[in-house]
Amino acid sequence: MEIFISDIYLLLYGLWMPHSILSKGGNSMLSTRPGEKLSVDLSWKSSATSCDVDLFLIMVDEVGQVASNEAVVFYNQPRYLGGAVEYLDGNSVPVGIQEHSATIFLSQLPEDVHRISIAASLDSTDEVLGRLTDLRLLVRSPSGVSFEVPASGLLDENVAVMGEIYRRDGGWKIRSVSQGWTGGLESFLGEHGVTLGGEPQPASVSAMPTANTHRLEDLHDLEHRIREKEAVLRDLESAIVETREIKLLQELGLYEFAHPLDNAIKYKDRLDLLRAEVKETAKERGVTGAANWAVNGSLQDGARMVREQCRLMLRAYNAEADNCIRTVRSHNLEPTISRLTRAKESIQKLGRSMAIQITDGYHELRLAEIRLTADYHLKVSEEREAQRTLREELREQEKVERELRKAREKFQKERDQYQAALQIAINSGDASAIETMQSRLDQAELNLRDIENREANARAGYVYVISNLGAFGDQIVKIGMTRRLEPTERIRELSGAGVPFLYDVHVLFFSDDAAGLEAQLHREFEDRRVNRVNLRREFFYATPHEVREAVRRIVGATTLEFREEADASEFRRSMSMSKGE
Template identity: 40%
Template sequence: MDGYVFNPAPGWPAQPPGWEPPEGWQPGPDWPKPPAGWVFWIPASAASSPSSPFAPNAPLPPRGQPAPTLPVAVPTGAPPPVAPVAEPAAAGQLVAAPAEIARLVSRVAELENELRQLAAAPTRVQSTDGLVDLDDERVLQEVGIYRYHHPLETSQEYRDRLQEIQDRIKGGIKGGTAVLASDMFTFNNSLAKGRRMTSDYSKLMLRAYNGEADTCVRSLRAGNVVTAKKRLEASADVIARLGAMMEMRINPDYHRIRVEEIELTADFLMKVQEEKEKARDERERLREERKAEQELAAERERLDKEHAHYLNALQAVSASGDQGAVAEITARLVAIDAAIKHNDFRAANIRAGYVYVISNTGAFGPNVVKIGMTRRLEPMDRVRELGDASVPFPFDVHALFFSADAVTLEMELHHAFHAVRLNHINDRREFFFAAPSAVRIVLAEKVGNLLEFAEAVEATQYLQSKKYWPAPSN
């Protein structure tokens, strides 16, 4: 061929100068595979250069068609699949470098689009250890309990650590160490142009990677950290595969920083959620205490008025000489004094109160009980509050037991049934998988004889409503 010479792929046996493959010739089966789109026919003027043609996206044209438009470059990545051997029919014309750069920029846009499609991929991606499930709900079910990747005490400590991570990310970007690539890549037989192209490609690839990392962080919830890490890992793998020609890849140290950012963000979200729940529980506890204090204060005021009323009545009947009335009023005053003493004891002792055992079969199913305590003067008010709006049916009360140290008694009961908690994350959720009879046995061991404990479950509204429910669909 005038003006063109055969260009064997890397690793192929050397051929004599001017050798051309005969018609129908195929490389040996044990020869290494050439890079995708390898240019087998190059201008004779470029044959003396150590460079090899840059692999195009489209396959080479067969004989009789114009030569492909290709720059001259040095491939440094691992060889992809074999491309067909073809030759140009006549001396082709190489397109100027600006046109080739435009084509490469267009190719980068396609690669960025591929990365975006990967980010919005379905629920599975392929990894070295098999199919990775990206279904957030299934991941949560399989994990069960959230484990902190970087345990810290408060959300503010996580904010400080995340700020340090942001500084390290900025340092990696400004220092140019976030992306690794070969500095020996040539473009149009020019090492300087090749390095400029590598630099531009590196910026584009880093932009795509950082966009994916930022998306993973923004879409994080406490339970989908596994999904985010796998997605970012897949993006780094795609960049390494597409940038193999230039030995381009995300710096593993930079990738670890972004993964640590995802883990810290997930930990931060979980810690914030825990702190909100603790604050909500504390507000509920304070409201309960204020209500109890208000009720006790109102009860003391009522007892004082009643005591004064009976004192006046006692003076009146004493003057009349009615001994029967005097004895009756005196007994009433003794009862009022005892009530005042008990009320003052409860007001002074914040640990005194009622321990209650309640259940709600319609809401939680059979053999699920709630064990709690209240300092309310009327403990049933608290039980009715629990069943007013949060559940469809009222609670059944199995026990209301007054204790001078209700806080300790409640804690001991919780400890006894800790293994069968419904919620093992938040101890303020006081529901347990236990039959009322099992709670009665433990409660009797703690306080002795129980005068009143109802083991039977009434669930009146639930049983009356169940017959009107629609039949379950298969």
């Protein structure tokens, strides 16, 4: 495969200077200001041929003839009328593009110059323009829209007029031409009145300006408009073909429904490729049937009946496949695959007499589409859960910071009050009051330092082990941590509307490395996680007794108060009331 660096260059070139693409026969007005310079670039891929391409600009009158040989600008004659038209040295763009360039000042051209023909010529008669890749003309002005004129329909010619700039209604227009000559450069120039090595031949009487000149130009424009209409007709014919293809796919049960992945950017390209393969396979290789079926002795009628039954069976299969795609989720992927496989087997049984069956290749394509959709739903679910957990963590962090801030303000206020009271006691000489205020001041400063340490150490907090007998039974516990100053508030929040009964606390203790202790306990019971997908769900299949032994082993403390038996007062009362009824 060829390197596409040059294509990237052309794309970036077009993005930098917006331009319109003129197909063969297309024309448009040139928007230029007085004294403004037009830039003309003839480019092609340098790897296309070893032969060089020359750029020619020919200034002709109303009947297509030059006034003199000086009206031809190319590399050996680079200037016309002191720079009104000027050829620039060719250059090799680093991304694999060859270019020749020129500039035109339309306002400096004399009135008898009616048209500028811009031509490409090969310097060897053994080469042809049809071998060139991406031969195109780019005409641009600093203030107006730029026009790209790609070569079209050139095969064995070695000279071609790519485009022309001509006068019309007091202004200038540009037209895409792509008209080639096989007779070589000399023949091409001769048709425009240029002689090599001598003066130009005078125009023939039939070529002299006449009153019918404008009629000729109008005829020329009419021919180009006909080409434009033919291009529109070709587009319409291709649209008809596309519509017929859509109708065929609909007959096979393939509709452009609102696919779950249509708006999923990461999956869109994979889905488009897969859907395109599904459509191509459905038209020819989606279903097979008997080849020798006869109706009343007619194989032709039999083939038509088999073909109609095949379409009917494929339509039913595709309807089932589309329903599977609409309803599949990550948790029901295998049942959905089994459902479509059973549909395929049922069609094979119903069509056994005509050997009708959905091909394995087509079935695998539809299964791949189902798996891709299920994977998408799984990713969406994971991302939604991650966002929910992140929001919950941010809210919890905000509450912790708010609590710490309020506590710091409270202890700062107490310290200031005790300092003032201590000063009053010192001034009054009251020894008892001095001792009391000093003790309270020391405690306030200790509390303030503790709050500051908690703010600086994000790992400090309370580790807790809780359970909910009424909701989860006696074999599941939750092991977590909180940085709240009042950890029981966090546990009360967990006992909200999400569970029917309040959580019971088995152990709750403070640690400077609560996050590390929590992680150690989680690793201790890693193989007993209830939710192995979302690790932020900190529930484990374990009894409070097992957790107590792990806590004592990890913490190394024997003074921790650990309650193995859950109080579960609301649950037990509810059970008693149910039995009483």
